Amino acid sequence: MRIFVPRDSVSVALGSDKLAAAIAAQAAERGVDVSIIRNGSRGLFWLEPLVEIETAQGRVGFGPMTLADVPGLFADNLAGHPKAVGLVEEIPFLAKQQRLTFARCGITDPLSLADYQAHDGFKGLEKARALEPAAICAAVKDSGLRGRGGAGFPTGIKWETVRTAKAEQKYIVCNADEGDSGTFADRLIIEADPFCLIEGMAIAGLAVGATRGYVYLRSEYPLAIQILREAIVIATEAGLLPNFALEVREGAGAYVCGEETALLDSLEGKRGMVRAKPPIPALQGLFGQPTVINNVLSLAAVPYILDAGAAAYAACGMGRSRGTMPVQLAGNIKHGGLFEIAFGITLGELINDIGGGTASGRPVRAVQAGGPLGAYFAPSQFDTPYDYEAFAARDGLIGHGGLVVFDDTVDMAHMARFAMEFCAHESCGKCTPCRIGSTRGMETLDKIMAGEKVAENTEILRDLCETMKFGSLCALGGFTPYPVVSALNLFPEDFGATPLPAAAE
Amino acid sequence: MTPDWDTSRAEGIIAKYLQLEGPMLPILHALQEEFGYINDDAIRLVAQTLNVSRAEVYGVVSFYHDFRQAPHGRHVLKICRAEACQSMGSEANAQKFLETLNLEWGGTTPDGRLTVESVYCLGLCACGPSAMLDGDLHARVDLQGLEALAGEAV
Ligand SMILES: Cc1cc2nc3c(=O)[nH]c(=O)nc-3n(C[C@H](O)[C@H](O)[C@H](O)COP(=O)(O)O)c2cc1C
Numbered sequence: 001m002r003i004f005v006p007r008d009s010v011s012v013a014l015g016s017d018k019l020a021a022a023i024a025a026q027a028a029e030r031g032v033d034v035s036i037i038r039n040g041s042r043g044l045f046w047l048e049p050l051v052e053i054e055t056a057q058g059r060v061g062f063g064p065m066t067l068a069d070v071p072g073l074f075a076d077n078l079a080g081h082p083k084a085v086g087l088v089e090e091i092p093f094l095a096k097q098q099r100l101t102f103a104r105c106g107i108t109d110p111l112s113l114a115d116y117q118a119h120d121g122f123k124g125l126e127k128a129r130a131l132e133p134a135a136i137c138a139a140v141k142d143s144g145l146r147g148r149g150g151a152g153f154p155t156g157i158k159w160e161t162v163r164t165a166k167a168e169q170k171y172i173v174c175n176a177d178e179g180d181s182g183t184f185a186d187r188l189i190i191e192a193d194p195f196c197l198i199e200g201m202a203i204a205g206l207a208v209g210a211t212r213g214y215v216y217l218r219s220e221y222p223l224a225i226q227i228l229r230e231a232i233v234i235a236t237e238a239g240l241l242p243n244f245a246l247e248v249r250e251g252a253g254a255y256v257c258g259e260e261t262a263l264l265d266s267l268e269g270k271r272g273m274v275r276a277k278p279p280i281p282a283l284q285g286l287f288g289q290p291t292v293i294n295n296v297l298s299l300a301a302v303p304y305i306l307d308a309g310a311a312a313y314a315a316c317g318m319g320r321s322r323g324t325m326p327v328q329l330a331g332n333i334k335h336g337g338l339f340e341i342a343f344g345i346t347l348g349e350l351i352n353d354i355g356g357g358t359a360s361g362r363p364v365r366a367v368q369a370g371g372p373l374g375a376y377f378a379p380s381q382f383d384t385p386y387d388y389e390a391f392a393a394r395d396g397l398i399g400h401g402g403l404v405v406f407d408d409t410v411d412m413a414h415m416a417r418f419a420m421e422f423c424a425h426e427s428c429g430k431c432t433p434c435r436i437g438s439t440r441g442m443e444t445l446d447k448i449m450a451g452e453k454v455a456e457n458t459e460i461l462r463d464l465c466e467t468m469k470f471g472s473l474c475a476l477g478g479f480t481p482y483p484v485v486s487a488l489n490l491f492p493e494d495f496g497a498t499p500l501p502a503a504a505e
Numbered sequence: 506m507t508p509d510w511d512t513s514r515a516e517g518i519i520a521k522y523l524q525l526e527g528p529m530l531p532i533l534h535a536l537q538e539e540f541g542y543i544n545d546d547a548i549r550l551v552a553q554t555l556n557v558s559r560a561e562v563y564g565v566v567s568f569y570h571d572f573r574q575a576p577h578g579r580h581v582l583k584i585c586r587a588e589a590c591q592s593m594g595s596e597a598n599a600q601k602f603l604e605t606l607n608l609e610w611g612g613t614t615p616d617g618r619l620t621v622e623s624v625y626c627l628g629l630c631a632c633g634p635s636a637m638l639d640g641d642l643h644a645r646v647d648l649q650g651l652e653a654l655a656g657e658a659v
């Protein structure tokens with residue numbers, strides 16, 4: 001009997017290690033021969049820990065499992081188990097997805113090369129080896145892949161710039177700083193399918209002529225660090241990464257180090273200060289050398305693109321948003337988890353149909369899209385299609401794909417203040433609008449919340465937001481105004497002003 | 506318990522990282538792991554070895570939230586305060602929890618048993634509120650959950 005017990009951070013945080021031990025003990029006690037596989041999570045987090053048992057019909061799931069549910073796994077009638085959820089692949093949340101990047105996620109043992117190869121692993125790299133570097137860059141460009149870290153810059157164009165730059169040493173840097181609240185896709189792919197990221201980075205190395213790669217991984221992800229380090233050793237020892245030296249570097253708890261130039265400074269051993277651009281990292285990046293810096297998801301999308309072809313990837317999506325996005329449903333949501341889908345699905349479908357509304361059962365009041373620098377959306381805007389341009393048209397951003405749901409108990413003035421507070425806490429301090437503006441913003445919001453000269457102070461706050469937007473060096477100061485202003489516009493009643501008329505709601 | 510400062514052991518640790526490109530952060534992480542925090546001796550030694558000024562090293566140590574310049578309690582409980590956990594009521598829980606311990610954020614119990622710190626996202630945002638006790642992750646941690654974790658930290 002094969003039993004799968006996930007080992008990603010969420011499952012472990014919900015007790016999956018103890019569960020695996022209890023299942024092994026129970027099996028030994030009953031004299032049943034089981035092999036326990038520590039797979040990655042499928043990303044159906046509300047069901048975690050989700051234990052799966054292999055049957056002739058496919059893998060059947062049980063979740064969320066507790067220790068008390070373990071003996072029942074050895075009963076005759078599995079379907080009658082109180083936590084039975086049936087065939088996992090038929091759970092609508094999973095069946096409705098288009099998993100291109102996360103295809104293996106939760107299915108395989110993350111550290112089994114044999115599993116990886118049995119599920120199309122390293123086919124993309126093999127195909128890339130047969131291509132000229134320019135052709136690899138062209139394939140990535142033709143796929144329409146845009147950077148998944150937030151800015152949405154076309155990945156193929158970035159690679160082409162590094163490819164044509166002349167230098168002794170070039171670098172591939174993977175941005176795994178994933179500091180946005182409400183996002184966990186980088187963590188999940190690293191913990192559930194680390195070879196996929198390794199393969200993507202190796203392809204990038206071939207495409208631009210880089211022989212060294214770094215993954216800058218946040219220290220808040222200890223399991224991801226451990227799994228990726230192990231995977232790199234395994235791939236290297238198997239001879240799969242000839243002429244490519246890959247290393248994991250641990251962050252040190254600074255959100256701004258997710259910004260690419262601050263990240264490079266941090267890798268070099270300095271304070272994580274944002275650099276003025278130009279020069280762009282593609283020409284003068286790590287240690288002044290041409291550097292591809294990409295988000296985990298951008299790099300992990302590449303093996304599929306090389307294997308299945310750019311056209312297959314580009315066939316999904318809408319407008320200039322091609323391919324799929326691993327959307328992360330988080331916060332106060334009933335069915336939270338990772339939902340990879342072609343661009344074009346609406347925000348409302350994601351929150352209500354897929355996510356099932358709030359976990360608390362109360363009405364949804366607001367959704368923050370794209371992390372701490374992303375705008376709030378109200379249910380009146382749930383017709384917005386998931387698309388870079390459609391979000392931008394509503395002064396919002398897709399960012400790294402996180403959606404954080406709040407129910408009607410949320411105080412939006414408090415959330416606006418938090419946005420300013422977070423910016424003040426995390427500012428690298430190089431530019432004034434971000435460093436000082438965020439503190440002044442916090443103070444002004446305190447006055448508004450205390451009912452002090454509300455109209456005047458609201459004007460001051462809006463004016464300050466304009467200054468931060470246009471005067472900041474990077475998107476930390478530049479985008480903090482988005483959550484603040486969207487909260488002001490959509491929920492004026494929380495700021496002591498008259499509510500919007502019902503029709504506009 | 507973390508050991509007292511020992512220059513020769515520190516030199517041994519630093520030596521392991523010197524062949525790296527940009528060894529500063531890996532060295533600081535390793536020293537903190539060994540000695541619990543980065544003291545002035547550590548700053549001086551790192552500056553000497555890497556041939557940079559002490560101000561440079563101090564600047565790095567003080568920039569990153571992870572690096573500490575003073576020891577903390579025997580156990581560290583990090584409670585997530587970012588938006589997704591807030592949407593699940595993390596702040597109210599944390600406030601009550603801190604009140605019962607009579608602590609501020611970053612504070613340590615008088616017996617030196619527990620330090621409570623804030624953290625901004627542990628990547629468990631679909632199963633909040635989240636917390637981390639001495640490097641072990643915990644999800645769906647309500648007020649009782651926080652109290653149970655504090656109880657485990659003896
Ligand atoms: C304050 C700030 C934080 C950021 N954090 C991240 C992050 O955690 N991960 C990431 O991939 N990009 C982050 N970015 C975006 C990066 O600067 C950069 O656009 C990205 O790494 C480029 O990779 P991509 O083209 O693959 O998206 C951040 C930007 C800013 C301004």
Ligand code: FES
Nearest residue numbers: 585590627629630
């Ligand atoms: S916001 Fe708390 S774990 Fe992400």
